[in-house]
Amino acid sequence: MASVIIAGVGSYAPARVLTNRELAMTVDTSDEWIFSRSGIRERRIAADDEACSDLALKAATTALADAKMSAAEIDLLIVATTSPDQPLPSTACIVQHKLGVPAHATCFDIAAACSGFLYALEIAYGQLLTNRYKRALIIGAEKLSSVTDWNDRTTCVLFGDAAGAAVLTKVAQPDIGILGSDLGADGKFADNLYIPAGGSRRPTSTKSVAERGHFIRMNGREVFKSAVRVMETVAREMMEQHHLTPDQISLMIPHQANIRIIESLASSLNMPMEKVYVNLDRYGNTSSASIPLALDEARRSGRIKPGDLTLLVAFGAGLTYGATLIRW
Ligand code: COA
Numbered sequence: 001m002a003s004v005i006i007a008g009v010g011s012y013a014p015a016r017v018l019t020n021r022e023l024a025m026t027v028d029t030s031d032e033w034i035f036s037r038s039g040i041r042e043r044r045i046a047a048d049d050e051a052c053s054d055l056a057l058k059a060a061t062t063a064l065a066d067a068k069m070s071a072a073e074i075d076l077l078i079v080a081t082t083s084p085d086q087p088l089p090s091t092a093c094i095v096q097h098k099l100g101v102p103a104h105a106t107c108f109d110i111a112a113a114c115s116g117f118l119y120a121l122e123i124a125y126g127q128l129l130t131n132r133y134k135r136a137l138i139i140g141a142e143k144l145s146s147v148t149d150w151n152d153r154t155t156c157v158l159f160g161d162a163a164g165a166a167v168l169t170k171v172a173q174p175d176i177g178i179l180g181s182d183l184g185a186d187g188k189f190a191d192n193l194y195i196p197a198g199g200s201r202r203p204t205s206t207k208s209v210a211e212r213g214h215f216i217r218m219n220g221r222e223v224f225k226s227a228v229r230v231m232e233t234v235a236r237e238m239m240e241q242h243h244l245t246p247d248q249i250s251l252m253i254p255h256q257a258n259i260r261i262i263e264s265l266a267s268s269l270n271m272p273m274e275k276v277y278v279n280l281d282r283y284g285n286t287s288s289a290s291i292p293l294a295l296d297e298a299r300r301s302g303r304i305k306p307g308d309l310t311l312l313v314a315f316g317a318g319l320t321y322g323a324t325l326i327r328w
Contacts, residue, residue, distance in 0.1 A: 002170050004128045005177030006326065007135075008067025011164040011296035012058035013283060014046040020157070027153040034157045035281075039259025043160025043284035046143045051085045052163075053094040056141035059163035059292070060099055067167035069135065071100040074167075076127055076136040077107040080116025080288040082317070083143045084109060087198075095139065106133070113193070114255050114316025115183070116140055116288030117164065118324050121312075122181040128170045139165040140288030147195055149215035158257070159216070160284035164292020176327050179309075182238050183322035189226055192219045193317035227261045230321040232268045235313045238323040246271045250308035251298060255315055256280035256290040265313065277303065287316065304328055 019042045020031035034040055046055060056079055064071060079092040092107040101107065112119040117140035124136035141163035150156050171177070197213030198204050208214065231254065239246065246269050254262050256279060266276050277298045286293060291312050298304050308328045315321040 001174035002129070002172050003174060003177040004125045004168055005171050006166050007169045008063045008065070008069065008167040009165070009292065009296045009299055010059045010062025010064070010066055011162065011289070011293040012055055012062065013044040013162040013293065014050060014055065016045045016047065017042050018045045023157055026150065027156060029153045029157055037260070038158060039278070039280055040158065040284045041281045044162055045145045046161040050143070052081055052083050052141050052143045053085045053091050053098065055143065055161065055163035056091065056095045056139045056165070057098050059141065059165040060095060060137055060139055063137065063165035063167050069167055072102055073135050074101045074137045075105045076124060076133040077101050077105055078120040078124060078136065078138045079109045080112060080120045080138070080140045081109060081142055082111060082113050082116070082287055083147050091141065101137070112288070112316065112320045113318055114257065114285070114287045114290060115314040115318070115320035115322045116316070117291045118181065118312060118314045118322040119183060119320070121166070121168075121178065121324055122183055122322070124168050125178045125181065128168055134169065136168040137165060138168065139163060140290070140292050142287045142289045144287055147214065147216055149212055151212070152215070154220060155216050155218050158285050160286050162283055162286040162289040162293050164289045164296055166292055166295070179242060179325040179327055180238065181322060181324040182234050182241070184230070184234065185318050185320045187318065189222070189319035192222045192226065192319070193217070224258065224261060226319050227257065227315045228264045230319065231261070231265050231313050231315050234321050234323040235265065235269055235311060238311065238325055242325055244309070248309060249275065249311045251275055251277055251303055252311045252313060253277045253291055253294045253298060254313045256283065256294060257285045
Protein backbone atom coordinates (compact mmCIF):
# COMPACT_ATOMS: atom_id res chain seq x y z
CA MET A 1 0.00 0.00 0.00
CA ALA A 2 1.40 3.39 -1.03
CA SER A 3 0.61 6.89 0.24
CA VAL A 4 1.13 10.42 -1.03
CA ILE A 5 2.89 12.59 1.53
CA ILE A 6 3.67 16.27 1.88
CA ALA A 7 7.46 16.14 1.82
CA GLY A 8 8.01 19.87 2.27
CA VAL A 9 6.14 23.10 2.88
CA GLY A 10 7.14 26.75 2.35
CA SER A 11 5.62 30.20 2.30
CA TYR A 12 6.37 33.82 1.62
CA ALA A 13 4.71 37.07 2.65
CA PRO A 14 5.83 40.43 1.24
CA ALA A 15 7.71 42.74 3.61
CA ARG A 16 5.28 45.68 3.49
CA VAL A 17 2.78 45.60 6.39
CA LEU A 18 -0.45 47.58 5.95
CA THR A 19 -2.18 48.08 9.30
CA ASN A 20 -5.85 48.81 9.93
CA ARG A 21 -4.89 52.23 11.27
CA GLU A 22 -3.14 53.09 7.99
CA LEU A 23 -6.20 51.92 6.03
CA ALA A 24 -8.43 54.12 8.17
CA MET A 25 -6.50 57.12 6.83
CA THR A 26 -7.65 56.37 3.25
CA VAL A 27 -11.16 54.87 3.65
CA ASP A 28 -13.98 55.48 6.15
CA THR A 29 -13.20 52.66 8.59
CA SER A 30 -11.42 52.02 11.90
CA ASP A 31 -9.13 49.46 13.49
CA GLU A 32 -11.92 48.69 15.96
CA TRP A 33 -14.50 47.97 13.17
CA ILE A 34 -12.17 45.82 11.10
CA PHE A 35 -10.84 43.82 14.05
CA SER A 36 -14.21 43.24 15.70
CA ARG A 37 -15.94 42.20 12.41
CA SER A 38 -13.12 40.18 10.87
CA GLY A 39 -10.29 39.53 13.36
CA ILE A 40 -7.78 41.20 11.02
CA ARG A 41 -5.20 43.69 12.36
CA GLU A 42 -2.86 43.95 9.37
CA ARG A 43 -2.04 42.43 5.98
CA ARG A 44 0.98 42.24 3.66
CA ILE A 45 1.13 44.13 0.37
CA ALA A 46 3.46 43.11 -2.45
CA ALA A 47 5.79 45.69 -3.97
CA ASP A 48 4.89 47.21 -7.35
CA ASP A 49 7.52 45.07 -9.06
CA GLU A 50 6.42 41.86 -7.26
CA ALA A 51 3.92 39.81 -9.27
CA CYS A 52 2.08 36.63 -8.29
CA SER A 53 4.85 34.44 -9.76
CA ASP A 54 7.50 36.25 -7.67
CA LEU A 55 5.62 35.43 -4.47
CA ALA A 56 5.06 31.86 -5.72
CA LEU A 57 8.74 31.44 -6.53
CA LYS A 58 9.85 32.35 -3.00
CA ALA A 59 7.32 30.01 -1.37
CA ALA A 60 8.28 27.20 -3.78
CA THR A 61 11.99 27.64 -3.07
CA THR A 62 11.48 27.22 0.69
CA ALA A 63 9.15 24.23 0.14
CA LEU A 64 11.76 22.49 -2.04
CA ALA A 65 14.48 23.19 0.56
CA ASP A 66 12.19 21.79 3.28
CA ALA A 67 11.65 18.65 1.17
CA LYS A 68 15.41 18.48 0.39
CA MET A 69 14.56 18.29 -3.29
CA SER A 70 15.61 20.28 -6.32
CA ALA A 71 13.39 21.91 -8.94
CA ALA A 72 14.88 19.46 -11.47
CA GLU A 73 13.02 16.61 -9.72
CA ILE A 74 9.55 18.16 -10.16
CA ASP A 75 7.40 16.76 -12.98
CA LEU A 76 4.04 18.29 -12.04
CA LEU A 77 3.62 21.97 -11.14
CA ILE A 78 0.22 23.47 -10.28
CA VAL A 79 -0.40 27.08 -9.30
CA ALA A 80 -3.73 27.94 -7.71
CA THR A 81 -4.43 31.65 -8.09
CA THR A 82 -7.10 34.24 -8.78
CA SER A 83 -4.55 37.00 -9.35
CA PRO A 84 -2.19 35.56 -12.00
CA ASP A 85 0.69 37.59 -13.46
CA GLN A 86 -1.39 38.02 -16.65
CA PRO A 87 -4.26 36.18 -18.40
CA LEU A 88 -1.87 34.31 -20.70
CA PRO A 89 0.34 32.29 -20.24
CA SER A 90 -0.28 30.50 -16.96
CA THR A 91 1.60 31.67 -13.88
CA ALA A 92 2.74 28.02 -13.51
CA CYS A 93 4.78 28.32 -16.75
CA ILE A 94 6.38 31.55 -15.52
CA VAL A 95 7.26 29.90 -12.18
CA GLN A 96 8.58 26.81 -14.02
CA HIS A 97 11.03 28.91 -16.00
CA LYS A 98 12.20 31.03 -13.04
CA LEU A 99 12.57 28.01 -10.75
CA GLY A 100 14.26 25.67 -13.24
CA VAL A 101 11.59 22.96 -13.36
CA PRO A 102 12.41 20.78 -16.39
CA ALA A 103 10.67 21.24 -19.74
CA HIS A 104 9.09 17.77 -19.62
CA ALA A 105 7.03 18.76 -16.54
CA THR A 106 3.29 19.39 -16.76
CA CYS A 107 2.56 22.96 -15.60
CA PHE A 108 -0.80 24.67 -15.31
CA ASP A 109 -2.92 27.05 -13.20
CA ILE A 110 -6.23 26.28 -11.56
CA ALA A 111 -8.95 28.75 -10.63
CA ALA A 112 -10.82 27.64 -7.53
CA ALA A 113 -10.39 30.88 -5.55
CA CYS A 114 -9.73 30.40 -1.82
CA SER A 115 -10.23 26.61 -2.12
CA GLY A 116 -7.54 26.51 -4.82
CA PHE A 117 -4.80 24.96 -2.70
CA LEU A 118 -7.02 22.05 -1.65
CA TYR A 119 -8.13 21.56 -5.27
CA ALA A 120 -4.45 21.49 -6.36
CA LEU A 121 -3.64 19.06 -3.55
CA GLU A 122 -6.39 16.69 -4.68
CA ILE A 123 -5.33 16.81 -8.36
CA ALA A 124 -1.67 16.18 -7.49
CA TYR A 125 -2.62 13.39 -5.04
CA GLY A 126 -4.55 11.52 -7.74
CA GLN A 127 -1.82 11.95 -10.35
CA LEU A 128 0.94 10.72 -8.02
CA LEU A 129 -1.08 7.79 -6.75
CA THR A 130 -1.64 6.52 -10.30
CA ASN A 131 2.10 6.83 -11.04
CA ARG A 132 1.56 9.36 -13.82
CA TYR A 133 3.97 11.74 -12.03
CA LYS A 134 6.64 11.30 -9.35
CA ARG A 135 6.96 14.64 -7.56
CA ALA A 136 4.49 17.50 -7.56
CA LEU A 137 4.96 21.11 -6.53
CA ILE A 138 1.69 22.85 -5.70
CA ILE A 139 1.49 26.54 -4.94
CA GLY A 140 -1.24 28.90 -3.75
CA ALA A 141 -0.14 32.44 -4.62
CA GLU A 142 -2.01 35.73 -4.65
CA LYS A 143 -1.37 39.38 -5.24
CA LEU A 144 -4.92 40.29 -4.22
CA SER A 145 -3.88 43.91 -3.74
CA SER A 146 -3.87 44.13 -7.56
CA VAL A 147 -7.59 43.22 -7.80
CA THR A 148 -8.75 45.01 -4.63
CA ASP A 149 -10.78 48.20 -4.93
CA TRP A 150 -8.94 50.43 -2.47
CA ASN A 151 -11.95 52.82 -2.48
CA ASP A 152 -14.37 50.10 -1.31
CA ARG A 153 -14.26 49.79 2.48
CA THR A 154 -16.47 46.69 2.44
CA THR A 155 -13.76 44.62 0.69
CA CYS A 156 -10.38 46.37 0.89
CA VAL A 157 -10.04 45.77 4.63
CA LEU A 158 -10.14 41.99 4.17
CA PHE A 159 -7.51 40.95 1.64
CA GLY A 160 -3.72 40.57 1.53
CA ASP A 161 -0.84 39.17 -0.54
CA ALA A 162 1.15 35.98 0.11
CA ALA A 163 2.11 32.57 -1.24
CA GLY A 164 2.40 29.06 0.15
CA ALA A 165 3.69 25.87 -1.44
CA ALA A 166 3.99 22.13 -0.83
CA VAL A 167 6.02 19.34 -2.42
CA LEU A 168 4.21 16.01 -2.73
CA THR A 169 5.64 12.57 -3.39
CA LYS A 170 4.61 8.94 -3.10
CA VAL A 171 5.98 6.60 -0.41
CA ALA A 172 5.63 2.84 0.08
CA GLN A 173 3.92 3.14 3.46
CA PRO A 174 0.21 2.89 4.22
CA ASP A 175 -2.01 5.34 6.12
CA ILE A 176 0.28 8.37 6.05
CA GLY A 177 0.17 11.68 4.24
CA ILE A 178 -3.03 12.64 2.46
CA LEU A 179 -5.71 10.31 3.82
CA GLY A 180 -8.56 11.81 1.81
CA SER A 181 -10.14 14.90 0.34
CA ASP A 182 -13.71 16.00 -0.18
CA LEU A 183 -14.21 18.90 -2.59
CA GLY A 184 -17.31 20.60 -3.91
CA ALA A 185 -18.70 23.60 -5.74
CA ASP A 186 -22.04 25.35 -6.07
CA GLY A 187 -22.09 27.77 -9.00
CA LYS A 188 -25.46 29.24 -8.09
CA PHE A 189 -23.60 31.41 -5.59
CA ALA A 190 -21.16 32.73 -8.24
CA ASP A 191 -22.51 36.29 -8.00
CA ASN A 192 -21.72 36.63 -4.30
CA LEU A 193 -17.98 37.07 -4.88
CA TYR A 194 -16.62 37.97 -8.30
CA ILE A 195 -14.65 40.29 -10.57
CA PRO A 196 -17.12 41.57 -13.18
CA ALA A 197 -14.83 42.57 -16.07
CA GLY A 198 -11.65 41.54 -17.84
CA GLY A 199 -12.93 38.21 -19.18
CA SER A 200 -14.88 37.24 -22.31
CA ARG A 201 -18.25 38.40 -20.92
CA ARG A 202 -17.06 41.92 -20.26
CA PRO A 203 -13.71 42.46 -21.97
CA THR A 204 -11.53 45.31 -20.81
CA SER A 205 -12.73 48.66 -22.11
CA THR A 206 -12.58 52.30 -21.09
CA LYS A 207 -16.08 51.77 -19.62
CA SER A 208 -15.10 48.68 -17.61
CA VAL A 209 -12.15 50.53 -16.13
CA ALA A 210 -14.24 53.64 -15.36
CA GLU A 211 -16.81 51.39 -13.62
CA ARG A 212 -14.03 49.78 -11.53
CA GLY A 213 -15.11 46.44 -12.98
CA HIS A 214 -11.69 44.83 -12.61
CA PHE A 215 -11.86 44.69 -8.84
CA ILE A 216 -13.41 42.19 -6.40
CA ARG A 217 -17.12 42.65 -5.64
CA MET A 218 -18.68 40.84 -2.72
CA ASN A 219 -21.95 40.29 -0.88
CA GLY A 220 -20.27 39.84 2.49
CA ARG A 221 -23.30 38.64 4.47
CA GLU A 222 -24.22 35.97 1.91
CA VAL A 223 -20.61 34.78 1.64
CA PHE A 224 -20.47 34.57 5.44
CA LYS A 225 -23.60 32.39 5.64
CA SER A 226 -22.47 30.04 2.84
CA ALA A 227 -18.98 29.76 4.32
CA VAL A 228 -20.18 28.59 7.72
CA ARG A 229 -22.62 26.09 6.18
CA VAL A 230 -20.30 24.44 3.61
CA MET A 231 -17.21 24.35 5.82
CA GLU A 232 -19.09 22.67 8.65
CA THR A 233 -20.68 20.13 6.30
CA VAL A 234 -17.50 19.20 4.45
CA ALA A 235 -15.37 19.03 7.63
CA ARG A 236 -17.95 16.82 9.35
CA GLU A 237 -18.23 14.53 6.30
CA MET A 238 -14.46 14.20 6.06
CA MET A 239 -14.24 13.08 9.70
CA GLU A 240 -17.20 10.69 9.34
CA GLN A 241 -15.70 9.08 6.21
CA HIS A 242 -12.59 8.29 8.27
CA HIS A 243 -14.50 7.31 11.43
CA LEU A 244 -12.91 10.15 13.36
CA THR A 245 -14.26 12.41 16.07
CA PRO A 246 -13.11 16.04 16.46
CA ASP A 247 -11.00 15.16 19.52
CA GLN A 248 -8.83 12.91 17.33
CA ILE A 249 -7.88 15.86 15.11
CA SER A 250 -4.69 17.48 16.43
CA LEU A 251 -5.04 20.69 14.45
CA MET A 252 -7.62 22.18 12.13
CA ILE A 253 -6.38 24.74 9.60
CA PRO A 254 -9.35 26.59 8.14
CA HIS A 255 -9.22 29.14 5.33
CA GLN A 256 -8.36 32.45 6.99
CA ALA A 257 -11.18 34.78 5.93
CA ASN A 258 -12.91 35.92 9.11
CA ILE A 259 -12.40 34.96 12.78
CA ARG A 260 -16.16 34.83 13.28
CA ILE A 261 -16.50 32.25 10.48
CA ILE A 262 -13.66 30.22 12.03
CA GLU A 263 -15.11 30.41 15.56
CA SER A 264 -18.54 29.42 14.29
CA LEU A 265 -17.02 26.43 12.45
CA ALA A 266 -15.05 25.34 15.53
CA SER A 267 -18.06 25.67 17.79
CA SER A 268 -20.37 23.67 15.49
CA LEU A 269 -17.73 20.90 15.28
CA ASN A 270 -17.18 20.99 19.07
CA MET A 271 -13.52 21.72 18.48
CA PRO A 272 -11.78 23.99 21.02
CA MET A 273 -10.11 27.06 19.46
CA GLU A 274 -6.75 25.87 20.89
CA LYS A 275 -6.85 23.20 18.18
CA VAL A 276 -7.59 25.69 15.40
CA TYR A 277 -4.78 27.54 13.65
CA VAL A 278 -5.38 31.26 13.21
CA ASN A 279 -3.04 33.80 11.63
CA LEU A 280 -5.50 36.06 9.79
CA ASP A 281 -4.87 38.83 12.33
CA ARG A 282 -1.44 39.25 10.65
CA TYR A 283 -2.21 38.46 7.01
CA GLY A 284 -5.92 38.96 6.33
CA ASN A 285 -7.49 36.80 3.65
CA THR A 286 -4.82 35.68 1.17
CA SER A 287 -7.18 33.39 -0.79
CA SER A 288 -5.39 30.32 -2.20
CA ALA A 289 -2.24 31.19 -0.20
CA SER A 290 -4.09 31.20 3.11
CA ILE A 291 -4.03 27.47 3.95
CA PRO A 292 -0.44 26.68 2.83
CA LEU A 293 0.82 29.85 4.59
CA ALA A 294 -0.89 28.75 7.82
CA LEU A 295 0.29 25.15 7.34
CA ASP A 296 3.89 26.30 6.91
CA GLU A 297 3.73 28.50 10.02
CA ALA A 298 2.09 25.72 12.04
CA ARG A 299 4.77 23.20 11.06
CA ARG A 300 7.69 25.54 11.65
CA SER A 301 6.34 26.59 15.06
CA GLY A 302 6.03 22.97 16.22
CA ARG A 303 2.21 22.81 16.15
CA ILE A 304 2.36 19.68 13.94
CA LYS A 305 4.21 16.54 15.09
CA PRO A 306 4.77 13.11 13.51
CA GLY A 307 1.60 11.03 13.73
CA ASP A 308 -0.67 14.10 14.10
CA LEU A 309 -3.90 14.37 12.16
CA THR A 310 -4.47 17.74 10.49
CA LEU A 311 -7.75 18.80 8.93
CA LEU A 312 -7.61 21.52 6.26
CA VAL A 313 -10.95 23.19 5.47
CA ALA A 314 -11.58 25.77 2.74
CA PHE A 315 -14.29 27.79 1.04
CA GLY A 316 -14.12 30.47 -1.59
CA ALA A 317 -15.63 32.20 -4.58
CA GLY A 318 -17.53 29.89 -6.89
CA LEU A 319 -18.80 28.87 -4.35
CA THR A 320 -16.02 26.31 -3.97
CA TYR A 321 -15.20 24.35 -0.82
CA GLY A 322 -13.24 21.38 0.42
CA ALA A 323 -11.61 19.49 3.28
CA THR A 324 -8.42 17.42 3.31
CA LEU A 325 -7.21 15.09 6.05
CA ILE A 326 -3.47 14.58 6.53
CA ARG A 327 -1.48 12.29 8.83
CA TRP A 328 2.13 13.44 9.39
N1 COA B 1 -15.63 50.00 8.12
C1 COA B 1 -16.69 50.53 8.75
N2 COA B 1 -17.97 50.21 8.46
C2 COA B 1 -18.14 49.31 7.46
C3 COA B 1 -17.08 48.74 6.77
C4 COA B 1 -15.77 49.11 7.13
N3 COA B 1 -14.67 48.61 6.53
N4 COA B 1 -17.56 47.87 5.85
C5 COA B 1 -18.90 47.91 5.97
N5 COA B 1 -19.26 48.78 6.94
C6 COA B 1 -20.59 49.11 7.41
C7 COA B 1 -21.66 48.77 6.42
O1 COA B 1 -21.80 49.80 5.48
C8 COA B 1 -22.86 48.57 7.31
O2 COA B 1 -23.38 49.84 7.61
P1 COA B 1 -24.98 50.06 7.64
O3 COA B 1 -25.47 49.13 8.73
O4 COA B 1 -25.09 51.49 7.97
O5 COA B 1 -25.47 49.68 6.29
C9 COA B 1 -22.29 48.01 8.59
O6 COA B 1 -20.88 48.30 8.55
C10 COA B 1 -22.50 46.52 8.74
O7 COA B 1 -22.12 45.90 7.53
P2 COA B 1 -22.28 44.35 7.34
O8 COA B 1 -21.89 44.02 5.93
O9 COA B 1 -23.58 43.87 7.84
O10 COA B 1 -21.17 43.82 8.35
P3 COA B 1 -20.85 42.35 8.73
O11 COA B 1 -20.96 42.17 10.17
O12 COA B 1 -21.57 41.35 7.84
O13 COA B 1 -19.30 42.26 8.37
C11 COA B 1 -17.87 41.42 6.64
C12 COA B 1 -18.88 42.49 7.04
C13 COA B 1 -17.48 41.67 5.20
C14 COA B 1 -16.66 41.55 7.55
C15 COA B 1 -18.50 40.02 6.82
O14 COA B 1 -19.78 40.00 6.21
C16 COA B 1 -17.67 38.94 6.21
O15 COA B 1 -16.53 38.72 6.62
N6 COA B 1 -18.22 38.18 5.25
C17 COA B 1 -17.49 37.12 4.60
C18 COA B 1 -16.53 37.72 3.62
C19 COA B 1 -15.50 36.73 3.18
O16 COA B 1 -15.09 35.88 3.90
N7 COA B 1 -15.03 36.92 1.96
C20 COA B 1 -14.00 36.15 1.39
C21 COA B 1 -14.47 34.79 1.03
S1 COA B 1 -13.16 33.75 0.55
